[in-house]
Amino acid sequence: MAMEHEMHHGDEHPSSTIRQYVMTGILLTAITAVELFLSYSSLPHGLMITLLIGLSAVKFAIVVAIFMHLKFENRLLTRLFLFGLVLATCIMIALLSLFWNDTTDAVGGIPEGQQTAPKH
Amino acid sequence: MGRSGPGRIIAIAFSSVVVGVISWLCYLAFVDSADTPQSTWRPMSDNTHNIHTVYEIVFWLAAIVFVFILILTLAFTLMFREKEGTTAQQFHGNSKLEAVLLAVPVLIVVAMMVPSFKAIAQNTADPPEGALEVIAIGHQWWFEFQYPELGVTTANELHVPVGRAVSVKLKSADVIHSFWVPQLVGKVDMMPGHENHLWFTPDTARDDAYLAQCAEFCGASHANMRFRVFVDTEVKFDAWTKATLADAAKPATDIVKAGEQQFTLSGCVGCHTVQGNAIAVGKLGPNLTHVGSRTTIASGVLANTPDGLHKWLSNPPAVKPGSKMPNLGLSEDQIQKLTAYLGSLK
Amino acid sequence: MAAAHAEPQHNTTTGIDNRKMLMWVFLASECLFFGSLISTYLIFKGDSITGPLPHDVLDIPLTSTSTFVLLMSSLTMVLAVFGAQHNRLGLMKGMLLATIVLGLAFLGFQVFEFRTFGHEGLNLTTNQFGATFFVLTGLHGTHVGVGVLYLASLLVASGRRNGLGKEVALHVDIAGLYWHFVDIVWIVIFTLIYLIP
Amino acid sequence: MATAVGTLGHTREESTVWKWMTTVDHKKIGALYLITGFTFFLVGGIEATLVRTQLAVPNGTVLDAGLYNQLFTMHALTMIFLAIMPMGAAFFNYFIPLHIGARDVAFPRLNALSYWVLLSGGLILTSSFFFGEAPNAGWFAYAPLTEKEFAPDKGLDFYTVGLFIAGLASLMSSLNFAVTIINMRAPGMTMMRLPVYMWMTLVVAFLLILSLPVITVALVQLYFDRNFGTNFFTPGAGGDPILWQHLFWVFGHPEVYVLILPSMGIVSEVLPVMSRKPLFGYTAIVMAGASIGVLGFGVWSHHMFTTGLGTVPQYVFSASTMAIGVPTGIKVFNWLGTMYGGNIKMTVATYYSIAFVALFTIGGISGVMHASPSVDGQHQDSYFVVAHIHYVLFGGAIMGIFSGLYYWFPKMTGRLLDETLGKIGFWFIFIGMNLTFFPMHFLGLAGMPRRIYTYDAGLGWETWNFVATIGVYIIVVGVALFLVNVFKTFRKPPDAGDDPWGGATLEWATTSPPPEHNFDVVPVVRDRDPVWYNRDHGIVTPEKPAHLHIHMPPPSYFPLVLGIGILLIGVGALSSLAITALGVVVVYYALWGWALEPTE
């Protein structure tokens, strides 16, 4: 981001920092608008999902980097946070692929006449 | 025992002997345990042979690590015990040695992994053409077996022919149970909402049943949820099929007749099917059409003898805690009749 | 680990304030929390046996508005942090208040959404969509609620002091981290649940 | 206790009880954890003893099915969540600041809070017995057996709420420990000079921080299923019991490393000190510990090989599971390397550490055997697995903890435990442990499933079950001897001196027990084994300054109040919303007080 330079010296130009924040806010809103537009468009499904996920990842990164100052902090903090984020993503992907490839799902639940005995 | 020269050799020799003897005793106990009725080390089908091939590799590699580490631990303890006048050698590590020590476990792991992968592929492959299809349904706390091709439904005792692949679809009517016949097939769970599969080709027909037991905790009577597999010769299996397909035997004696009536009066018909008895179409309990020809009742907990039946009917939850068959408060007389009737259902 | 670059001139080993580090590590943990919830949602997507299904009830324009509100609250939050760090008490208080109001507005939207869904026959027990949707967004909403309380308490507490110190700036900064995180979780939820058909 | 809370005032006369209830000193909190953990260990042990008594002979009649199922479930929950984890946390608490040369942990009040919350979780779980409705579906509580339909009584609600709260406590303490270790190190204490024990603590903290949220989600979902009619895990209505298993084990496997790594850390401290030489391959052990931590997140489905996982997932999880044997092997070899060439002082702590190496290896290799899915088809839910878990948990975790107890007791109390009595006790525990758990391998091989309250004669299980039961009574004697030892030791005057073992790490550079501020002068670290370095280089610790005035955080009752608030929320979740609401108010009140309380 081009604003990195100014941010470092934010103390000296407070008003310009505020402007950068506001610009970031506008950028985020704009991306959201694009996302909204995409979701109503008639793009092919796969492409749309990729774009949507890509854009929200960009938003995610912007907020973390600028609003949460991660970009300007000690790298250690980035690593600590990324560790959780990456692990969460990996586990999500693993879980989803385990479930989406599951071929043992019996459709329609338990067959007729095999229900449990009555409870008492 | 010292830390150099002969002392070192004595320590290692002594440790080897001690660990060797202990390991040997353990091995004897393992072999001894392998000779039990529900043993996991007596493969009697292609499935369990596949498993056993890996098992032996894995077991022996594990045994080598076991012996090796235990000998080192004991030997080092003896060799380097505190002694007057000696001091510890100060070193922080040894990169070459550490590299070797990294390589050895890697090799062991690879040696275990390769055959494991092969066995996974074998045992999760599709069953061969012409396999006998069975649907096994786990209930709290008994097993139902259906043979869709044959039209047979039975409970707790599975009959299969020798030499033909048996393909089992696993289902559950309530909670998770598991299908495990240690000598015929490795465990696969019966998952409610899912349909699991397994298959095996038994290679030895015998009169004794192959023992099996539910191996996933399923509530109060999990311990009492057992089943038996009979591997029959072709001829015997055909005979069994025929007999099982037939309607229940018609009552021949008075007491059996009375028992049949009692069976209706006591409400047994609401839960049990007896093929040929038009009112007895309940599905909540085991199919009793040929209950008399089973060797055990209540999923293997009681012998199928008049005594066993008597015990069961007088208070099922006392035999199997939590049993879904309630205590029906039957009188002695009623139990007598029912026992006679059930015994006649060969 | 970067921590090996010890900087003894600070009173912590890494020079990072303990509380700030605590918050970041906690947020790493929260990634797993929401990751599990979102996974559950996605796993059950399409497993509802009866309606209403997502496309029957989800109101994208409405939620886009509330998403916008939450985004704006992130902006006001960062301005509040800025105010706190630059000794601008008025800016900080005003922006904190704005953040709180926006947060409450978001919660208002959520309550409205939940009630509408209820009227349309979707609740926790209707189907898998209902269960996963309400538990996921409900727990997110709880986080927003906790955040509102957190910020409100900060606002009140900072009102008791005259002027701002480094301490207050730090507290606002840390609260901001939490607030932004809750916002980015919503970014993910909004995309995965609302936008992807 | 109630009156103390009712009269929240700063200037109470400070009774001893009140001091303990308001303490924020990591050493006192560590002691509280230790006492609590050990008490629960006895409770869990008594439960195990009952279980074994029932199984001594075929068709045992000591317990009925219902009670048996409650006992084995509570046995596991008690041991894992209320005994081993708290005892681990006890040592963490006590020794993190001492090891890294700090005055306290990063967040002393949070630390106290963690303890009170853990205690609340433990009380909730254990109180289920008094309602006759303890959890009874096994410690991993597979749905749908845990759903209202099959488990209508409150047992599983105690489970969800109790574990939720215990998990909260662990999360808070782990956050605290992680920040402390990263951020509170003495000058010169770089990461690669951290004692191995601190490294293992750090890994444990991160394992918990990253895995607890997953089970928290699962517990919330189960709670909703049971109480609000959702269907996360009920098949038929679209739910899926497999999901519970995944979520549980995504937490559950890292959890088992949470149980073992502290003990590995202890052994890595005890062996070098007793061998009088530095640890062999420090870097390798640290890296191995960290990679166990990372790999530990990628193996969870090895608990699910029999659930119809499919071919490819079996390949993947089998490979990743076996791979964990490699870094663990490195550690075992390095411990042996540490002993090699040493001059090993055979103290009781050494005995337990060496026993750890041997017994953990046995448990580890049976673990690697299960890692082959085909073999696991014959092991899963059999006593072979029970043998595995007790070799790693008792032979591993508990042996390590006993080693730590003997090693650190003099530091914590100023008194040495009786070595002779300790050795006798060791042999009882060691022999009893092997008699109890080794035969379980044979039982598993003979096809005995776990979690059965009864079995018939004739299956070849009688002998070994009987032997196993004898074994546990021998352990009981051993544990009782330990208790006798502790009581005896407290009756004699302090005799330990500051450094009875010739230790290498910083805790030995202060008095026994350490003063509240730990070190009169914050030590400067120049080496991995700072105390030895200073000894060998003739560096003397600076004299105590004449006007020693060190500011320590003042005691606070807010952690306790907050803990009570959380307890109330939990009790409310089991009974009525009103109590929960009250709890929330108490929590909020305590947070206010907490935030405004001066900490200087």
Ligand code: HEA
């Ligand atoms: C302290 C706890 C602890 C530890 C450390 C471990 C360590 C390991 N565990 Fe264990 N495990 C449990 C606690 C633990 N486990 C529990 C509680 C359960 C049961 C849960 C339940 O169902 O109730 C369980 C169950 C369990 C299962 C599922 C069994 C089943 O239900 O079917 C499996 C399967 O793969 C497994 C594997 C392993 C492996 C591979 C390791 C490895 O980390 C072990 C590595 C160690 C070594 C290998 C030894 C040292 C190495 C060498 C000397 C080098 C040379 C050796 C080789 C290369 C092989 N464990």
Ligand code: HEA
């Ligand atoms: C942390 C772990 C831990 C520890 C230390 C233990 C310790 C023991 N365990 Fe445990 N066990 C588990 C974790 C642990 N276990 C788990 C996770 C399971 C799986 C549960 C499930 O299936 O869900 C299990 C299951 C389990 C089973 C299988 C139950 C079944 O499947 O049906 C058995 C059976 O023998 C057993 C036995 C024992 C025994 C005899 C001990 C002994 O080592 C206990 C020894 C301790 C004592 C004996 C202390 C008591 C001392 C005294 C009382 C002294 C007297 C003092 C005074 C009088 C003051 N355990």
Ligand code: CUA
């Ligand atoms: Cu069915 Cu256990």
Ligand SMILES: [Cu+2]
């Ligand atoms: Cu595991």
